[in-house]
Amino acid sequence: MTTVNAYRAAILHCLADPADAAAGQAHEYFEDGLLVIEDGRVARVGPAAELLPGLGDVPVTEYPDALIVPGFIDTHIHYPQTGMIASYGEQLLDWLNTYTFPTEQRFGDPAHARQVAEFFLAELLRNGTTTALVFGSVHKASVDAFFEAAQTLDLRMIAGKVLMDRNAPEGLTDTPESGYADSKALIERWHGKGRLHYAVTPRFAPTSTPEQLALAGQLFHEYPGLYMHTHLSENLKEIEWVKALFPERTGYLDVYDHYRLIGPRSVFAHGVHVCDEECARLGETGSAVAFCPTSNLFLGSGLFDLAKLERHGVRVGLGTDVGAGTSFSQLQTLNEAYKVMQLQGEKLDPFKSLYLATLGGARALYLDDRIGNFASGKDADFVVLDYRATPLLGYRLDQAKDLAERLFALMMLGDDRAVKETFAAGRSVHRRA
Template sequence: MTSLAAYRGAILHFLHEPNATAPGVTNPDDATSTALPAWQYWQDGLLLVENGHIRQLGDASELLPQLAAELAEGLAIQHYPHHLILPGFVDTHIHYPQTEMIGAYGEQLLRWLNTYTFPTEQKFANPAYAEQVAAFFLAELLRNGTTTAMVFGTVHPQSVDALFSAAQQHGLRLIAGKVMMDRNAPSALCDTAETSYSETRALIERWHGVDRLQYAITPRFAITSSPEQLNMAGKLLSEFDDVYLHTHLAENHDEVAWVKELFPTARHYLDVYAQAGLVGKRSVFAHGIHLSDDECSLLASRDAAIAHCPTSNLFLGSGLLNLTRLQNAGVKVGLGTDIGAGSSFSLFRTMDEAYKVQQLQGCNLAPMQALYMATLGGAKALDLESKIGNFAAGKEADFTLLDLHATPLLKFRTAHCKNIEELVFVLNTLGDDRLIEKTFALGRCVHQRD
């Protein structure tokens, strides 16, 4: 039986990355436009969702006459004045086991891991505890309009089972993996090269490609994996050519120096992963703040991606990402909240901090560029642009309804916006979870604001 739903309101999505040579235009059919528009915006738009996928979108005045038969048969138009409909957000790097330790005080990366992270992650040996945190974690994602995420578990296979089971119930698109870690960590959190291989392989066979779930091979970072374990991760990537690689890269100066000591024959940090066969199209590296030109070139040539995590980078004092440098090198970049060093599940808060990180380096992050990275750009970073990221016909219907009157300040400020670019910047700067009135996954409402 066909299921059709129609949503009316202001609608915005991206067709490709915004840049100076392909500006966004409000009318995609404008004959004066010399390039494909970066985004499409309808002040009074209509989004049609059929059987969990996008059927059509466009100006309401043009599409409504085409729906005469469906309207006569009882199709109800769900109308949302003073709302903006966006594709669901894509979080390219987050740790669900660290949900309980957000806001842990006073340390930079390496001491922070030992002081807070490792003790917290030991709790996930208990499957019941993992299930409890997984349920809360997913509810927070949806409350913030995030419909796709790439997620770290812990070293315990049961942590991944709990997360995938909960995500499956919501029909979410989720990429996750068990941490591989065989040195420089508490013994209770260490596996071995052999057990990390066998446990990861079993999880891939159990979960990868089931419904909307996909697996990421997940060495925490080079410091906590021996060369043997990294090689085992590479072996898994060669055996399952459509799984992901998810790890950390060049986040902190002390981390980079320690990696150089542990792997003296590597040209640089990224070369450690490259030697193990871990740098490819579905490789996503969190942070990438302190990279050489050669590392940027290698990322681009292998079509790998960086997850930019500004709230975490500022919170831990790790450094300021040079986004322009990565973009000029042709590196794909998505946004990550990096809970729990990151201080918010909200991609709006993440975009706000990303803007400030560039301001501190004398650059402006355009509002549309930031929103692109949170939607279609994130989908491209995860090699999922054929399925999610915008409202192209046939894609999975993951989207959010933003209430522009969610707070008195938003209502007042958005009323004075002169165009869609200004509106987006205001939302990027002032927005948070209160903006999200509803979140949809595969066309089904999975969160509604109280």
């Protein structure tokens, strides 16, 4: 039996990258819009006055003083680090040893992994994020727990077991063979099940031997549609360490390239210190980079050069990078992204910001045929943003002269409180109390 529902509010979604489209052609906006959902997919979107007469007895949910946008897409986040978010005072390598590794050791306990996975997903949905590319821990049970929780909510999620066979505590290391075998078992259990996808996940080059990276590259090409998710050139000391560990390679990206871990659906987090040659290689191979402003500022890693990457055609998405990142909120992440660009003498337009958090993220993940905007037939993942979420936000929006100003104010002043309701595959999965 077909289920049809409709939702009425202001509606905004991206049609293309504002950098590539003619003025006004990159987005579509309906001041009084209607979004019609049929069996968990978008059926129609448009002006309410045009669509309402043809609805018949379809139920319509109205949201006054609200904006409906596509569900946010997080292209880099660590669910085992939820409990250590906002840990004080280290740069990347010391931060890993002081906070990350001790926290992740607890995920060998399936009960602990389930509890954190459920909390993590609830927090994502509370912030309007409906799809994420997620690090598990080295433990197979951590990924089982995550996918079980995501499947219950029918979310489109991507995750993988971390691969680490050196330069980490004994309780967090696997071997090339066990990492391959565990990952393969998880792929066969979860990849393509419902809306779930698997990512081969070497943590970063320093924590995997050449043998493990070789097997990871082999695995990446063994199954259609797999992702590869790792870190790249986040911190200058990290880059020097990679040079010492792989002296035969010409650079950090060349390590991954050598082991066949680069190409479509390869997502490299951070990329703060990539050179033009590396950008060109990322662009020509169809790889993507996750822009993680809150963690790059928090750990003092540097400023992400969005303009340079885009000049080389690199696909870029937005990542919160919890727990080095300081918020699950994509609105707050865009707040910090704007400041990162300002520090480099660049502007981040509010429509470009929305693109990065929605359709741009979907494109980075090669999912723009399924999510990212309200094109007919796409998954009905969407968020209702409350213009009156806080007194200050409401007051500021009363002064706004146009849509761009309202959108920018939402990104500067909004956070989880601005998310009134979140839908995944047409079903409400979070409603603010």
